[in-house]
Amino acid sequence: MSMGLCSEQWPGFEVTKDWNGADQVAIRSPRGASVRVCLHGGQVVSWRNDRGEELLFTSSKAIFKPPRATRGGIPICFPQFGNCGTLEQHGFARNKIWTIDEEAPRLNYGDNNNNKASVDILLKPSEDDLKCWPHCFELRLRVSLSMDGDLSLISRIRNVNGKPFSFAFAYHTYLSVSDISEVRIEGLETLDYLDNLSQRERFTEQGDAITFEEEVDRVYVGSPCVIAVLDHEKKRTFIVRKEGLPDIGKMHDDLLLLQRQTKSSRNF
Known part of the structure; x- marks a missing residue:
């Protein structure tokens, strides 16, 4: 591969093409x-445990064709979430072609006793992006998978020209x-939330845990660093840990979890 990332050079890594050639x-x-x-x-777009079970959902109505974003997996929303700005819903990052950073240090299993691999x-x-959102940036995403199958995402947004902007x-x-x-969420009890079904009131x-008996579309403000999503039927628990992103949202139809942050800065 011309990208310099192949299973022979980096055991545990592989570059392939999706159904659209990306x-x-x-x-x-x-x-x-x-x-x-x-x-x-x-x-x-996929995260499987050591038994081969898929842990992420993809909608049966998903459109797998650029420039449409895929409904499922873990889309990246930047520089806006929702329809709160002048850009397309959830921003443009999820509709663009990213590149692999060949110069970044690439961790792999066993390197210096490392227990994860990352890219x-x-x-x-x-x-065209600068015409509709005139801020020069570099968005970096590090995706890591531990030996035991834990997934972690670390995002870094660098302000290239030093002029402050909000996102x-x-x-x-x-x-x-x-x-x-059969699903409940623990860790959000007693928190305030904005209800998108009631004009963000x-x-x-009030509950000890969140359950789903009707349509739900909320953003919980100032959420803790750890929450648990318990699936009683599958006897599976997702532990979501986060830092630097203060809010968590949840919706009924696909049980999506989001973390949101808005800030203005010269250097970050």
């Missing part, structure tokens, strides 16, 4: 877990669950 990077743990990242959108991908604005960022995560009535969560 490059995908696959990381495979020696114990059987795997993650696949598509460079169209910089999007994690860095980059998004820089095109001339919103979200990991628009779709988790694969069984019947939604602010309420306080």
Whole structure:
């Protein structure tokens, strides 16, 4: 491969093509877990445990054709989330072609007793992007898979020209669950939330855990660093850990979890 990333040079890594010809990077743990990242959108499109079970959801209505974003996996929302600005819904990052950063240090299993493998991908604005959002940036996403199959995403947004700008960022995560009535979320009790079904009116969560009996579309403000998503039917628990992104949202239809941050800075 011309990209310099192949399974022979970097055991555990593989670059393939998706159904539209876009490059995908696959990381495979020696114990059987795997993650696949598509460079169209910089999007994690698959995450499997060591038993080969898919842990992310992809909608049956998903459109797998650029420039449309894929509904499923972990889309990256930047520089806005929702329809709150002048850009397309959830920003343009999920519709662009990212690149692999060949110069970034690439961790692999066993290197200096390392227990994970990771790859860095980059998004820089095109001339068309700068016309609709005139801020020069570099968005870096590091995708890592531990030996035991834990997935971690670390994002870095660099202000290239030093002029301050505001942005919103979200990991628009779709988790694969069984019947939604069998799912509960722990860790959001007593928090305030904005209800998108009631014109973003602010309420306080009253339940000991979040369950789903009707349509839900909320953003929980100032959420803790750890929450748990329990799927009783599959006897599976997702532990979501985060830092630097203060809010968490949830919706009924696909059980998506998002983390959002808005800030203005000269250097970050």
